[in-house]
Amino acid sequence: MKLGEEDGNMRRTSSFGENLLPRVAGKLDVSQISDIIQIKSPDTFVRTLYAGKIICTVKCEEKVKVFSVQGTAFETAATSGGNASVENAPTISPVGLSEWLHQTLLKNDWPHLTSAKSVVCGGLGLKTRENFKLLYDLAEQLRASVSATLAAVNAGFVPKDLLVGERGKNKTPKLYVAVGISGFMQHLAEIKDSKTIVAINEDPEAPIFQVADLGIVADLFKVVPELTELLKKKR
Numbered sequence: 001m002k003l004g005e006e007d008g009n010m011r012r013t014s015s016f017g018e019n020l021l022p023r024v025a026g027k028l029d030v031s032q033i034s035d036i037i038q039i040k041s042p043d044t045f046v047r048t049l050y051a052g053k054i055i056c057t058v059k060c061e062e063k064v065k066v067f068s069v070q071g072t073a074f075e076t077a078a079t080s081g082g083n084a085s086v087e088n089a090p091t092i093s094p095v096g097l098s099e100w101l102h103q104t105l106l107k108n109d110w111p112h113l114t115s116a117k118s119v120v121c122g123g124l125g126l127k128t129r130e131n132f133k134l135l136y137d138l139a140e141q142l143r144a145s146v147s148a149t150l151a152a153v154n155a156g157f158v159p160k161d162l163l164v165g166e167r168g169k170n171k172t173p174k175l176y177v178a179v180g181i182s183g184f185m186q187h188l189a190e191i192k193d194s195k196t197i198v199a200i201n202e203d204p205e206a207p208i209f210q211v212a213d214l215g216i217v218a219d220l221f222k223v224v225p226e227l228t229e230l231l232k233k234k235r
């Protein structure tokens with residue numbers, strides 16, 4: 001979108017958007033509004049705070065509105081048929097501080113995390129990178145995507161692009177299976193709105209059970225292979 005008077009500037013809430021938008025807002029000398037989930041009028045927005053724990057309505061009186069949206073809160077827009085004009089952005093000469101070398105796209109056979117209908121997510125309870133194989137086996141039977149908590153990503157069990165939660169890919173799948181995950185609010189961000197949440201944790205007091213539709217209090221190393229075998233027999 002063009003930056004100028006009376007224009008809005010929007011990006012999906014993502015690490016790229018979170019990096020870019022505050023800079024755009026700073027350059028324009030306006031306040032940024034993050035994580036909107038509803039547009040009530042041209043200057044009034046509903047946004048989330050504290051990983052979705054608080055929902056507030058804010059009025060923005062800036063002439064240029066800079067805001068990020070939570071993609072899953074809105075219907076997919078049609079890519080044709082609108083009446084907005086499309087203008088080519090001006091070419092900007094590099095300032096020479098950094099250089100684009102290459103980009104590597106990870107390729108795998110799993111459904112993409114942001115579009116998967118079912119997601120199997122692993123936490124620190126998996127204990128090692130190798131043990132994540134249990135989740136890939138289960139995900140294969142469920143035709144699900146595999147994801148992880150920040151703690152599991154930081155421990156090096158899986159790459160960062162599988163992160164789910166406040167700092168990762170936000171998604172509201174139909175089925176969300178949480179394995180060895182405590183369920184802190186930063187992880188649950190949008191996940192808590194999934195249609196069905198299944199939690200496997202050996203600690204009956206784990207907060208994940210407060211949002212789970214189906215809770216299994218058990219050792220994941222016993223339950224997950226059993227579940228995978230049962231699903232294999234069903235197919």
Ligand SMILES: Cc1cc2nc3c(=O)[nH]c(=O)nc-3n(C[C@H](O)[C@H](O)[C@H](O)COP(=O)(O)OP(=O)(O)OC[C@H]3O[C@@H](n4cnc5c(N)ncnc54)[C@H](O)[C@@H]3O)c2cc1C
Binds near residue numbers: 168184200
């Ligand atoms: C500003 C901020 C942003 C954050 N953003 C994110 C984010 O985007 N995403 C995110 O995930 N986190 C985020 N976090 C971290 C979050 O608060 C939690 O610390 C993290 O999600 C915990 O990960 P975990 O559940 O894997 O680990 P833990 O909290 O250590 O939980 C591990 C669980 O595994 C269970 N377990 C252990 N062994 C077994 C077994 N054999 N069988 C069954 N269960 C077992 C334990 O009972 C425990 O409940 C953020 C934190 C902050 C401060």
